[in-house]
Amino acid sequence: MKRRSKPNSNENVRNKLIGLGETSMRKSYYPELRERINELERFRALVENANDALFVLDAFSWSFADVNKTALKKTGYDRDELLDSPPELVFPEDTCFLLHEVLIDDDIYSSWDKEDVSMTDLLGRGGTRIPVEMTLRVHFVGGRLYIVMVARDVRRRLADQRELQRTRNYLGNVIDSMHSILVGVDENSNVVLWNDYAHKETGRAAEDAEGNFVYEMMPELRRFEHLISATIRGEVDGGTEIFHMDRDGCNVFHEIVVFPFKGDEAGVVIRVDDITARTRMEEVMVQTEKMMTVGGLAAGMAHEINNPLGGILQGIQNIQRRISGHLPKNHATADELGIPFKAIHDYCEKRGILAKLESVREMGERSARIVSNMLQFSRQSGGERVCSDIEQIVETAIELSFSGYDFYSKSGGGGLEIVKEFDNSLPQLLCSPSEIEQVLINLLKNSVQAILADQGRGADDIARITIRLRKEPGFIRLEIEDNGPGMSPETRKKALEPFFTTKPVGEGTGLGLFVSYFIITQKHSGTFEIETSPGEGMKIIIRVPAEC
Structure with missing residues (x-):
């Protein structure tokens, strides 16, 4: 009796062998494969959710092979619109030109392979432009060349930088606008701050002073080295000193104030003011x-x-x-x-x-x-201005000037002559009578003292002081002229400075002309002029607005 053969026996055997093979592969390779897949999925999630926009450019097809979600969000395109699109869609022309250069130029390729950074714009839908910081890396994968681009949105950073720069410029303008020398010094006494006024006073620019030893840049500070050093070390909390120095023949007073730095860094701020x-x-x-x-x-x-x-x-x-x-x-x-x-x-x-x-x-x-x-x-109140008879004010000043001071007996020679030349019908003057009298008394006494001190005056020479009152359009002009020794150009230049005097010690305060000039120009809105030459006497010309 013959055995009946099964028509699908070979197929069954094949299936059994395949099943045995799959089972064997699962047992030997599947766990590792699964782990690799999980790693890829985690990396993909990391890339997709990164804060930076990532673009993978296929160099052969010159189109994007992949992008992450941030790239889609920043540009406003969806994935289908970006994939297989050229980089010109989202990058400016110069950036795309650079990408070409990276591919064809080995030197540029080498430099970008070192993760150099460039600034560019990311172009979005509707013409939006986002400033980004971009890095490039070139990779070969499966025989194909890819450029991986990472674009970081720097709008906030740029805004912070602009704000920081604005604040820095503002503080710099404040520091440079101060009419004080302002110098910052570090713990080694080297200059770290040098404002414009320091440049003006010393002639040294900030770029020449910063980083150098402060006492070489301003030798005048050497006398305060102990105070500055003690403040840097934290031994004292700064201090103030006043000193004076000679400048162009004048005694100039300065105040130096030393402040310690606040914070962890050691150093001081030095401020020097002209307090003359x-x-x-x-x-x-x-x-x-x-x-x-x-x-x-x-x-x-x-x-x-x-x-x-x-x-x-x-x-x-x-x-x-x-x-x-x-x-x-x-x-x-x-x-x-x-x-x-x-x-x-x-x-x-x-x-x-x-x-x-x-x-x-x-x-x-x-x-x-x-x-x-x-x-x-x-x-009389010095500040009260009233309509006054200027001629009477002059007469009173003359009488006061020659009382209590025996000018007549001291004038010697041919004596002292007061000449009065007054215009008729002078208008009344809106002024402070006591202040105008004070001006006239100062000027008259100055004239007499100058005449008495004139060593070139002859025995029979008459000391003459001429007082004139004139009308001018809108002004009353007052002149006091003497035939004394006059002034040299150097003395004339300093005549209106307070406390400047040519008289011996104890005979003058040096305030007469200064106070007179101040009263006329500041309190009465007038003008005060001095005309003088050596040996030619002196003339004071005062103009006061004729208001009343």
């Missing part, structure tokens, strides 16, 4: 306080002098009345004594008694006017 004007103004204020005190004492003395002076004048008037021939009582009293009144009168006249009494009365009245002017001058 402030120092001089403080001295002016001190001198003004002294003058106010003297003025108060003078006013008190004037009050005390007024009482006996009044008694003297009254006594002189009574004596003159007792010997006057116009009073019948005088004749009657002389008859009672048996003395003819005419004999008494003749005796007084021949002995000069009448003339002397008249002289005493005139001097007493003049003294009374001086005291009255002094009281009025001391009482």
Whole structure:
């Protein structure tokens, strides 16, 4: 009996062998393959969710082979639109040209293989442009050449950089706008900050000073090395010093302030200010306080002098009345004594008694006017401006100037002559009378003192001071001219500086011309000019607006 054969026996055997092979492969290779697949999936997730946009460019087809989600988000395209598209879709022309150069030029390829970074723009849908920082790497995979591009969005960083630069420029402008020398010094006493005013004062630019030893850049600071070094070491919390130095023949005062750095770094900030004007103004204020005190004492003395002076004048008037021939009582009293009144009168006249009494009365009245002017001058408010008679102000100033100071006897030679040349019908002037009087008194006394000190003056030369009052359109012009020795150009240049004087010590404060110039120009909006030459005398020309 024959055995029946199964028509599909060979197929069954084949299937069994295949199943055995698959089972064997699963047992030997599947776990490793699965692990590799998992790694690829994790890497893909990492790439897709990276903050940087990634582009993989197929160099042979010149189109994108792959992009990540960030690239899609930044450009606004979907994956299908980017894949197989050329790089010109999302990169500028110059960047695409660079990609070509990377492929064909070995030198450029080598440099980019070192992960160089370039700045470019990422072009998006609708014409948007995002500034990015891009790196390139070239890879061969499966016999094909790929360029992997990583584009990092730097908008926030650029904005921060611009803000930082703006802040730096602002602080730099603040520092450079200061009219103070500002120098930053590190722990080794090397310059780290040098502002524009330091450049102006020293002649050294910031690029030449920074990094150099501060005492070589500003030798004037050497005297404060102990303070600066102690502040750098943290031994003291800075300090302030005042020093002076000679500049072009003038004594200039400076204030140096040392501040320690705040923070971890050791160092100091040094600020140097020119305080000459402030120092001089403080001295002016001190001198003004002294003058106010003297003025108060003078006013008190004037009050005390007024009482006996009044008694003297009254006594002189009574004596003159007792010997006057116009009073019948005088004749009657002389008859009672048996003395003819005419004999008494003749005796007084021949002995000069009448003339002397008249002289005493005139001097007493003049003294009374001086005291009255002094009281009025001391009482007037310096800041109150009123409509005033400028001619009367000048007359009062002349009388005050030549009281209490025997200019007439000291003038020597041919004496002192005051010449007054006043225009008629001068308008009233809106001014502070006491301040204008102060100006005139200062100028008159300066003129007389200059004339007395003139060693070239002859024995018979007359000391002459001419005072002129003129009308000019919109102004009243006041001139005070003397025939003294005049000034040299060097003295003229410094004449209006406070505390500058050519007089011996104790004879002048050096404030007369300075205060006069200040009163006229600052308080009365006028002009103050000096015309002088050596040996030709001096003329002060004052113009004050004719307002009232």
